[in-house]
Amino acid sequence: MKMPVCVLRLPRGPDLNSRGFDPNSPRYIALCPTTISAFSESGTDSCSLRDEQRTRSVLRERYLRSLIAMSQKQVWFNMHERVRVEAKFGASDIDVLNFQVSDLQTPLGIQKEALIRCPDVISYSFEL
Amino acid sequence: MNEWRQKNPLEWNKYVNKEVRVTASDKQQHQGWVYTVDPVSASVVLVDFQSTRKASVAVVMGHAVGEVEVLRDGDEAMAERLSAVFVPGGRQVLSQDELQRRKRCLRAWLEKNLIPVSEEGESLRVAGVLTVNPPYGPQDCSSANEIILSRIQGLVESNPG
Numbered sequence: 001m002k003m004p005v006c007v008l009r010l011p012r013g014p015d016l017n018s019r020g021f022d023p024n025s026p027r028y029i030a031l032c033p034t035t036i037s038a039f040s041e042s043g044t045d046s047c048s049l050r051d052e053q054r055t056r057s058v059l060r061e062r063y064l065r066s067l068i069a070m071s072q073k074q075v076w077f078n079m080h081e082r083v084r085v086e087a088k089f090g091a092s093d094i095d096v097l098n099f100q101v102s103d104l105q106t107p108l109g110i111q112k113e114a115l116i117r118c119p120d121v122i123s124y125s126f127e128l
Numbered sequence: 129m130n131e132w133r134q135k136n137p138l139e140w141n142k143y144v145n146k147e148v149r150v151t152a153s154d155k156q157q158h159q160g161w162v163y164t165v166d167p168v169s170a171s172v173v174l175v176d177f178q179s180t181r182k183a184s185v186a187v188v189m190g191h192a193v194g195e196v197e198v199l200r201d202g203d204e205a206m207a208e209r210l211s212a213v214f215v216p217g218g219r220q221v222l223s224q225d226e227l228q229r230r231k232r233c234l235r236a237w238l239e240k241n242l243i244p245v246s247e248e249g250e251s252l253r254v255a256g257v258l259t260v261n262p263p264y265g266p267q268d269c270s271s272a273n274e275i276i277l278s279r280i281q282g283l284v285e286s287n288p289g
Contacts, residue, residue, distance in 0.1 A: 066173045122153055
């Protein structure tokens, strides 16, 4: 179980539209249902919009801090079909669609480096 | 898209600093204090303070959030405790006196090394091009000039006081 497994994974190519947070990029639209639709539906006066944006930034900053706290730590990922894997967390992408991890312990062996797709993850946990 | 993801940030914010029980799509339940809900993925970050001093964090991805049941509200102390959990390691909160002492000490050290330094509010302004913020460690220096930055950082690190 502890032997590293040589499985060839081709690296993902660069995104065509990866200039930061682009809600019109095909990847984003396909994979990440946007929360921006939430505020375009509600009655938008500038005051509530400002409050909403401020809250959005506060919440996002806290989430980013939680990601920083998680980096280089052992994290357990609960995936579909009751699959539970452990890995060392590296980084997340901006849309929280992929997690980069190292030493992913899978039923097949240990993947030295891997990308975990977030839609496949139900929950994850770690200790501080 | 599930109901949870359709909420807006103001609604998510209502759950922060509350203890909740989240049922995920795999029927597992997670209980803890809500630290935040990520507005991009609607993921819920829960902190559980176990009997030992360590905290354990569980995050339920937004797409997998089923039911969220509020168990109890947190008070100011809990809100502070939650924020403190994710402060980058090694940062303790220093008292005002200690901060002042460090500022004076660093200022004296820089002046001893013949570096012009002035005070700007709580920060030290070095040679007009570099700023040192509290708590006046090597990591707290900021400047547009890399060379000066690295020289002053080295100096701050070697401060014997």
